[in-house]
Amino acid sequence: MLGVAVFIASESVFFLAIVLAYLAYRDAGLVTAKANLDVPRTAIFSVALFSSSATTALAARRASRGWLVATIALGTVFLVGQGSEYARLLASGIGPGRELFGTTFFTLTGLHGLHVLVGLVALFALLAAHIRRPSALRPVAFEAVGLYWHFVDAVWVVVFSVVYLGTLL
Amino acid sequence: MTAIPLWVRRPAGERVGWLRTVDHKEIGVLYIGMGVAFFAVGGLEALLLRAQLATPESRLVDPLTYDQAFTVHGVTMILLAIVPLLVGFANYLVPLMIGAPDVAYPRLNALSFWLSLVGGIILYFSFLAGGAPDTGWFSYAPLAERSFAPGPGVDYYILGLAVNGAGTIIGAINLTVTILLMRCPGMAISRVPLFVWMTLVTTILILGAYPALTAALVMLFVDRQLGGHFFDPAGGGQAVLWQHLFWFFGHPEVYIMVLPAMGMISEIIPVFSGKPIFGYRFVAGSSVAIAFLSFGVWAHHMFAVGLGEMENAIFSATSMLIAVPTGVKIFNWIATMVGGRIRLTTPMLFAIGFIAMFVIGGLSGVSLAVVPIDLAVTDSYYVVAHLHYVLFGGTMLGVFAGGYYWFPKMTGRLLDEGLGKLHFWATFAGFNLTFLPQHWLGAVGMPRRVFTYAASTGWGPLNLVSTIGAAILAVAMVIFAVNLVRSLRSGEVAGDDPWDAFTLEWATSSPPPPENFPVTPAVSGRRPLWDRKHPELRDPS
Numbered sequence: 256m257l258g259v260a261v262f263i264a265s266e267s268v269f270f271l272a273i274v275l276a277y278l279a280y281r282d283a284g285l286v287t288a289k290a291n292l293d294v295p296r297t298a299i300f301s302v303a304l305f306s307s308s309a310t311t312a313l314a315a316r317r318a319s320r321g322w323l324v325a326t327i328a329l330g331t332v333f334l335v336g337q338g339s340e341y342a343r344l345l346a347s348g349i350g351p352g353r354e355l356f357g358t359t360f361f362t363l364t365g366l367h368g369l370h371v372l373v374g375l376v377a378l379f380a381l382l383a384a385h386i387r388r389p390s391a392l393r394p395v396a397f398e399a400v401g402l403y404w405h406f407v408d409a410v411w412v413v414v415f416s417v418v419y420l421g422t423l424l
Numbered sequence: 425m426t427a428i429p430l431w432v433r434r435p436a437g438e439r440v441g442w443l444r445t446v447d448h449k450e451i452g453v454l455y456i457g458m459g460v461a462f463f464a465v466g467g468l469e470a471l472l473l474r475a476q477l478a479t480p481e482s483r484l485v486d487p488l489t490y491d492q493a494f495t496v497h498g499v500t501m502i503l504l505a506i507v508p509l510l511v512g513f514a515n516y517l518v519p520l521m522i523g524a525p526d527v528a529y530p531r532l533n534a535l536s537f538w539l540s541l542v543g544g545i546i547l548y549f550s551f552l553a554g555g556a557p558d559t560g561w562f563s564y565a566p567l568a569e570r571s572f573a574p575g576p577g578v579d580y581y582i583l584g585l586a587v588n589g590a591g592t593i594i595g596a597i598n599l600t601v602t603i604l605l606m607r608c609p610g611m612a613i614s615r616v617p618l619f620v621w622m623t624l625v626t627t628i629l630i631l632g633a634y635p636a637l638t639a640a641l642v643m644l645f646v647d648r649q650l651g652g653h654f655f656d657p658a659g660g661g662q663a664v665l666w667q668h669l670f671w672f673f674g675h676p677e678v679y680i681m682v683l684p685a686m687g688m689i690s691e692i693i694p695v696f697s698g699k700p701i702f703g704y705r706f707v708a709g710s711s712v713a714i715a716f717l718s719f720g721v722w723a724h725h726m727f728a729v730g731l732g733e734m735e736n737a738i739f740s741a742t743s744m745l746i747a748v749p750t751g752v753k754i755f756n757w758i759a760t761m762v763g764g765r766i767r768l769t770t771p772m773l774f775a776i777g778f779i780a781m782f783v784i785g786g787l788s789g790v791s792l793a794v795v796p797i798d799l800a801v802t803d804s805y806y807v808v809a810h811l812h813y814v815l816f817g818g819t820m821l822g823v824f825a826g827g828y829y830w831f832p833k834m835t836g837r838l839l840d841e842g843l844g845k846l847h848f849w850a851t852f853a854g855f856n857l858t859f860l861p862q863h864w865l866g867a868v869g870m871p872r873r874v875f876t877y878a879a880s881t882g883w884g885p886l887n888l889v890s891t892i893g894a895a896i897l898a899v900a901m902v903i904f905a906v907n908l909v910r911s912l913r914s915g916e917v918a919g920d921d922p923w924d925a926f927t928l929e930w931a932t933s934s935p936p937p938p939e940n941f942p943v944t945p946a947v948s949g950r951r952p953l954w955d956r957k958h959p960e961l962r963d964p965s
Contacts (some may be wrong), residue, residue: 257605258529261597265631272669277653283660352651355660362646362654400502 260400263406264270266370267277270410273366274417277359281421283357289422291349293340300336301415303329304371308408311378320385326404327378330371337368360418368406374400374407426906428836428917433937446530447938448515448931453834455714456542459505464550466500466900469493473893474858478891480879490875491558492577498561502681503588505545505814509685509823511540511595512622520929520936521617523608523945528601536595543588550580556579556920560873562674562930563644565655577622580650582641587635587639596630599623608928610947616952617927622687625711625760626680633676638682640650662879664729671722681720682782683711683752685822686753689775692829693757695925696772697764700951700963703756709750715749717746722785725793728802736795750786754779769923771845774825776850781817785810788863803873806866812859824851824904832918837913837935843907850900861886867962902909927952 272391307329344350351361370424377400384392432454434440440447442454457581472493476484485493515533519526527533550556559568603624607616618869644651644666653659655666694701701707723739757779766772770938789809793799801807824847824853832838864870870883877883921930933954949955955962 258532258597258601261600261631263596265635267636268632269639272636272672273642276639276643279665280654280661323949343457350650351646352653352792355653358646358650358652358654358659358661361650362643362652384589 256395256399259402260286260369263403264304266406270366270413273363274413277363277417280355280359281285281417283387284354284359285422287356288360289420291344291347292345292360292419292422294419297336297340299409300333301419303336304333304408304411307333309404311401313406315401318385318389318392318394318397320382323378323382323385327375327382329379330375330404334368334371334375337364337371363418365413367410370407370410374404377403401406430835430912431935431937433935434643443585446526446534447937448519448527448530448629449834451942452514452516454537455508455540456514458510458537458544458806459512460858462500462504462508462544463506464483464901466497466505467890467898468687469497470498471887471898473497474891474894476875477877479748479880480877480884480890482876485875487624488558489496491873492551492556494873495557495560495563495581496578496698499547499585500544501815502561503585503679504540504547505594505818505867506681508540508593508736510626510819511592511599512683513688513823513826513830514599514684515595515621515953517830517929518602518623519606520833520932520940521620521927522603522606522611523928523947524602524606525939525941527598527943528606529598529853532594533598536591536598539591539594540588541591543584543586543591543869546587547580547584550577550584552892553580554928557773557861558884562670563666564670565644565647566657567662568644568648568666569656569812571656571658582645582648586638586641591915592630593634593638596627596634600627600631602625608945608947613706615947617687618704619687621708622683622690622711625715626683629680629683629715629718633673636669637673640666640673643669650841664726664848668722672719673727675722676715676718677712679813681819682822683824684820685778687828688822688829689751689757689778691927692771692775692825693760695923696767696769696775697761698767699760700926701756702759704950706752706835707756709793710752712764713749714746717742717749721746724798727798740793744790747786747793749789754783754786755941764927769828770839770841770848771825771829771923772820773845773848774828777848778818778825781813781821783791784796785817786817801866803871804866805862805870805872808872809859809862809866812855812862817855818857821850824848829956830929832922833929833934833936834917835912835915836918837911837915838918838922839911840875842904843910847900847903847907850896850903854893854896854898856870856898858890858897859893865890881945912960921953926954926959930955 307326309328310322310325313319314326349357351357380399381396384396430448433447434901440450442450445451465837470853472485472489475804476490477645515527544722553574553576555577557580559573563578563581566572603616603620607613643652643654647654647656653661655661655663690701690707720742721739723735724743788806792801792807792810828839828844859946864884866885868883870877870881918934920932920934923930928945931945945952951963
C-alpha cells in the first residue's frame with residue numbers, strides 16, 4: 256500500500272511536468288482549443304470517471320464483485336468517450352502534429368488515457384482473482400488498485416479543468 | 425583453497441540461478457556486475473576520446489564517431505555504471521543494515537534490475553541499428569529533433585533511457601518502502617546507519633527527478649515520431665523547455681550519484697578511525713537539506729541561455745547555498761578522524777581520497793555558480809574537469825572504498841591489500857593527471873565536445889598530459905580487475921567481521937544466508953555490533 260502511494264507521488268511529478276508544458280503553450284493553442292473541443296459532451300464522460308471513484312471505494316469496502324464490475328464499466332465508458340473525441344478531432348484534421356494545441360492536447364490526454372487503460376487492466380486482474388479464489392485475495396489488493404484508480408481520477412480533475420474548462424475562460 | 429559460497433550462503437545443493445533470483449543480495453550483485461561492465465565499456469570510450477585529443481589535428485577517429493563516443497560515454501557512466509553500482513550496493517546492504525530478511529517487494533526488485541539492464545542494451549543496440557546517438561548526454565533540442573538528428577540514435581536514446589529510468593524508479597520505490605517499514609526491533613530511523621539514511625534521501629530524489637526526465641523523453645518522442653512541436657521553434661515550441669525539464673532531473677541526478685557514495689564513506693571513516701561518526705544528526709540532516717535544495721538549482725546549467733538577470737541571480741544563490749550542507753559533511757568526516765586511531769586500509773585510503781577530490785570538485789562547482797565565471801567557461805573543459813572531480817574523484821573513489829570494504833561480506837574473502845593500495849595510488853595519480861590540466865584548458869578557452877583543435881592554440885601539451893593520465897587510470901583499472909579475479913579465487917578468508925565494524929551487516933555470516941539473519945536482530949543503539957562486542961564501551965543511547 257505504501258508502495259503504491261510512493262509510486263503515485265512519483266507519477267504526480269510526471270503529470271505535473273506534462274501539465275506545465277500544456278500550460279506553457281496554452282495561449283498558442285487557445286483559439287484551436289475553443290473552436291474544436293466539445294466541453295459538454297466530455298463533461299458527461301468525465302462524470303462517468305468521477306463516479307467510478309465512488310464505486311471503487313464501495314468495491315474496496317465490501318470486497319464486492321458487483322461494484323468492481325461497475326467501476327470497470329464506468330472506466331470503459333470514459334475511454335470510449337475519449338476515443339470518440341479523438342476520432343472527431345482527427346477527422347477534422349487535428350492530430351498531434353497539428354500546431355502546438357494538437358501536440359500538447361494529445362500528449363496530455365493520451366498519457367492520462369493510457370493510465371486509465373492500465374487501471375482497467377489492474378481492475379480486470381483483481382476481478383479475475385476474485386472470481387477464481389475470493390479467499391486468497393487480501394483486502395490490501397483492493398485498496399492498492401483503488402488508490403491508483405483514485406489517482407487516475409484526480410489527474411483527470413486537473414486535466415479536464417486545464418484543457419476543457421480552460422477554454423471557457 | 426577453502427570453498428566459500430559467493431554472494432549468498434545457500435544450503436548445499438540449492439541453486440536458484442541469476443535469471444530467476446529475487447534475493448536482494450543476488451540482485452545487488454547483478455546491479456554491481458552491470459555497473460562494472462558498463463564502467464569498463466564507458467572507460468574504453470573515454471580512452472578513445474583521450475587518444476583522439478592527445479595531439480592537435482589528429483585524425484584517429486572521424487567527427488561523427490567522436491560525437492557518438494562522448495554521447496554514449498556520458499550516458500553510460502551516469503545511468504548505466506554509477507547509478508547501477510550505487511543501487512546495487514544499496515540493494516545488497518540496506519536490508520542487512522536494518523536487520524531485514526529482504527526488501528519489501530523482492531519480485532519487483534528483480535523487475536527493476538532487468539528493466540535497468542534492458543534499457544542499457546537498447547541504448548547500445550543503436551550501434552547495430554544505424555548509428556548511436558551523437559547529441560551529447562543531455563541531448564539538447566532542437567539538435568535532438570528529427571530535422572537535425574535524422575538517424576535512429578536519438579530514438580534509441582529515448583527508449584533506452586525511459587526503460588532504464590522505469591527500472592530505477594521502481595527500485596527507488598522498493599528501497600523507500602523497505603527503509604520505512606522493514607527495520608528490525610529497536611532500529612529507529614534515528615539509529616539506522618548513515619548509508620541507509622543517504623539511500624533513503626537518494627530514493628526520494630529519484631522519485632522526484634526521474635519522472636521529469638521521462639516526461640521530457642515522452643515529449644521528445646512525440647516530436648520525433650508523431651510530428652509534435654514541444655521543442656521545435658519552427659512550430660512555435662521552445663527548445664528551452666527541454667533544458668528546464670532535463671536539468672530539473674539532471675541536477676538532482678548529481679546528488680543521486682553522490683549521496684550514496686557519501687553514505688559509504690560515512691560508514692567506512694568511523695570504523696577505520698575507531699570512533700562513532702561525529703555529528704550523526706548533522707550528516708543525516710544535511711542530506712535532507714541537500715535533497716530539498718537540489719530541486720532548486722537546475723538553471724545553473726543554463727546561465728548562458730539568457731534567462732534573465734534575476735533568474736540567474738536566484739539560481740546562483742541557491743547553488744552556492746547547497747555547498748553549505750555539503751561542507752557540513754566534509755567537516756563531520758574530518759572531525760571523525762581527528763583524535764581517532766586511524767587504520768590506513770585500502771577502503772580508508774579511498775574514503776580519504778574521496779574527501780580530498782570531492783572538495784576540489786565542490787569548490788570548482790561553487791566557482792561555476794558565479795554567473796560571470798560560468799559565462800566565461802561554460803561548455804569548456806573547465807566544466808568537464810569539474811564534473812569529473814565530482815563523479816570520478818568523488819563518487820567512483822567512494823564506490824571503490826565501498827567495494828574494498830564490503831567485498832569480504834559479499835564473497836567471504838578479502839581483496840588483496842597490496843594490490844589495493846597500488847590500485848589506489850595509480851588511480852589517484854592517473855585521475856589528477858587526467859583532469860587537473862583540464863581546468864587550465866577550459867580557462868584558456870578549449871571548448872568541450874570538439875573532436876580536434878588547431879596546433880596554434882597551444883593546447884597540445886596539456887592534452888597530451890591528460891591523455892597520459894587516462895592511460896595510467898586504465899592501468900589502475902587493470903590492477904583492480906586482477907585484484908578482483910585473484911581475490912575471488914584465492915583471497916584471504918574474511919570471516920564475519922574482518923574490520924572490527926559497527927553495523928548489523930557484519931553480525932551475520934560472510935556471505936549471509938538467504939534469510940540474512942537466522943534470528944531477527946534487536947538493537948538499542950547506532951552501533952549494534954560494536955555494543956555487542958564491547959558492552960562496556962557502548963554508546964549512551
